Amino acid sequence: MRTPFLAGNWKMYKTPKDTQAFFDAFLPLVAGATGRDAAICPPYIDLHVAIAAAAGSKVGIGAQNLAAGKEGAMTGEISGYMLKAIGCRYVIIGHSERRQYFGENEAGVLSKARAALEYGLAPIVCVGELLAERESGSTEAVLAAQFDGGIAPLAPEQFAKIVIAYEPVWAIGTGKTATPQMAQEAHGAIRLLLNGHIGAAAGAKVRILYGGSMKADNAEALLAQPDIDGGLVGGASLEPRGFIKIVQAAQKLAPQRGQS
Secondary structure, three states: OOOOEEEEEOOOOOOHHHHHHHHHHHHHHHOOOOOOEEEEEOOHHHHHHHHHHHOOOOEEEEEOOOEOOOOOOOOOOOEHHHHHHHOOOEEEEOOHHHHHHHOOOHHHHHHHHHHHHHOOOEEEEEEOOOHHHHHOOOHHHHHHHHHHHHOOOOOHHHHHHOEEEEOOHHHOOOOOOOOHHHHHHHHHHHHHHHHHHHOHHHHOOOEEEEOOOOOOOOHHHHHOOOOOOEEEEOHHHOOHHHHHHHHHHHHHHHHHOOOO
């Protein structure tokens, strides 16, 4: 069975004070939720506050990026070793904004995924196509190339420790959303890549999240799809009452996971 997983990616929003206020409001709302995993990935400066606030709760904390390696002369970088030391459990790798604005590529995704795994963090590895690639019918080819270059070289047993997030780049922050059918087709293609690489039994255990403008009003329809195991949620995760509605949508559907 695949436990639904909702991860909030706060991007470059919220101060430590804002973070504390969010958790003061969110934790009572999420306390009774069962049958799903939840995480928040705030900016680096908010990690200490988030980890302290979430201590003893069912909410995990993740970072939005990491550097490969343990330590060294890397001004401005933070390693998985450091993130694990302060209590992080997850880290987002290869987000489309990192690819677009910071030139990250598949080789970098692979090195960062390996670094995260080395220090006991669960990588949330992002893949997805641009609008032009979608319109040209290249979605599956793009996903295959990102899979082959980014995570396929990992050892088979490491796939049990990763999460994949499908994010149609044209739907991130635009208000556009892939229809449930479109999202399922992409998730199904990723599942087939997993099955072909590590076998159907192991592939069926890897969680694949949807990461393109998931909100409270579309979450249930998206999460009802057999290969959509949760969401990497951007703007809709910034407000406690909005995010809890998405978590609750996953909670309703939790018994259905793993049936694909």
